Amino acid sequence: MTYEGVLKKMQTELEDTVQYYWLLPGEFVHVNTLLERQLKLELLGFQCLNCGLDRPIFRQGFCRSCFFEIPQAGDWIMRPELSQAHLGKEDRDLEYEKKMQLQPHIVYLANSSNVKVGVTRKSQVPTRWIDQGAHEAIGIVETPNRYLAGITEVALKEHVSDKTNWRKMLTNNAKDEDLFAWRERLKTYIPEEALPYFLASTKETNISFPVLKYPEKVNSLNLDKTPEYSGKLMGIKGQYLIFEDNTVFNIRSNEGYVVRLSLA
Structure with missing residues (x-):
C-alpha cells in the first residue's frame, strides 16, 4: 500500500x-x-x-x-510576550492576530525530558503536551490573552527551563516529577498582573505513548x-x-x- x-x-x-x-x-x-x-x-x-x-x-x-510575510509566522508565535493585539496594534494582520491572541491561553509545566514551562492556547490542551512528548503536564495560569501568558512565561523561565531535550525525551530517560510542588514554588514569580489567573486546583494530565x-x-x-x-x-x-x-x-x-x- x-x-x-x-x-x-x-x-x-x-x-x-x-x-x-x-x-x-x-x-x-x-x-x-x-x-x-x-x-x-x-x-x-x-x-x-x-x-x-x-x-x-x-x-x-x-x-x-x-514565512516573512504571513501572520501565521509572526514573531509573537514563538515569543508570545510580543503580542500586541490587546492594544489594537498590528504586526502583520490585526484581524488574524486578534482572533489568535485574544482568547484564553494556558501557561503550563510539562515533563518530557525535564520540567519546562510553556504557553499554548487553551483550545490546544492537551494537544500541545502530546506534541512535545510530555508524559505529565499541568496548567499554572489561564490568562484571557496571549500577552499575559507570554510575560508570565518570560518571568518563570528564569527559574525553570523553557526547552525540551528532544533526544532525552525520545530515549525515555525523564523521571517523574511532582508538578504540584513545582507549581507552588513558581507561583512566587508570576507577574502581578497575571497572578489573579493562577490555577490552584487543576489536575495533572498523564500521557502514555505507543x-x-x-x-x-x-x-x-x-x-x-x-x-x-x-x-x-x-x-x-x-x-x-x-x-x-x-x-x-x-x-x-x-x-x-x-x-x-x-x-x-
Whole structure:
C-alpha cells in the first residue's frame, strides 16, 4: 500500500495510549496500526503550507517569502510576550492576530525530558503536551490573552527551563516529577498582573505513548540529505516516528515536504 501527500503534523487523540492519525489527500491513516510494519519514506518535492508552491521549505512548513510575510509566522508565535493585539496594534494582520491572541491561553509545566514551562492556547490542551512528548503536564495560569501568558512565561523561565531535550525525551530517560510542588514554588514569580489567573486546583494530565521500543541512541532522519529511507516502525512519541534501527523522524519539522509512504 502506498500513500502520497504533503506532510502536516499528525492529529492526535488522548486515550489510554495516544492515538495518531495522518491526514493525506483522500486518506486517513491510523498511524498506531503501522507499528511493527516496514515503512519506506521518499521525498518527492515541497509544497508551502501557505502558497502551495513547490519551493524549499524555510521554517514551520512555509517557504522563505511566506514565512516573512504571513501572520501565521509572526514573531509573537514563538515569543508570545510580543503580542500586541490587546492594544489594537498590528504586526502583520490585526484581524488574524486578534482572533489568535485574544482568547484564553494556558501557561503550563510539562515533563518530557525535564520540567519546562510553556504557553499554548487553551483550545490546544492537551494537544500541545502530546506534541512535545510530555508524559505529565499541568496548567499554572489561564490568562484571557496571549500577552499575559507570554510575560508570565518570560518571568518563570528564569527559574525553570523553557526547552525540551528532544533526544532525552525520545530515549525515555525523564523521571517523574511532582508538578504540584513545582507549581507552588513558581507561583512566587508570576507577574502581578497575571497572578489573579493562577490555577490552584487543576489536575495533572498523564500521557502514555505507543512505543514498543525506545532508541538507545538517536539518529535523526534528514530527508534533504537522505531522500529515501526504509525501517520498521517501533513507536510514536511527540511528533516523532521511532524506527527499530534508532532512526527517528520528526513530522513537525518536515511539514511542507511532499512524500511517498510505502508499507511492506
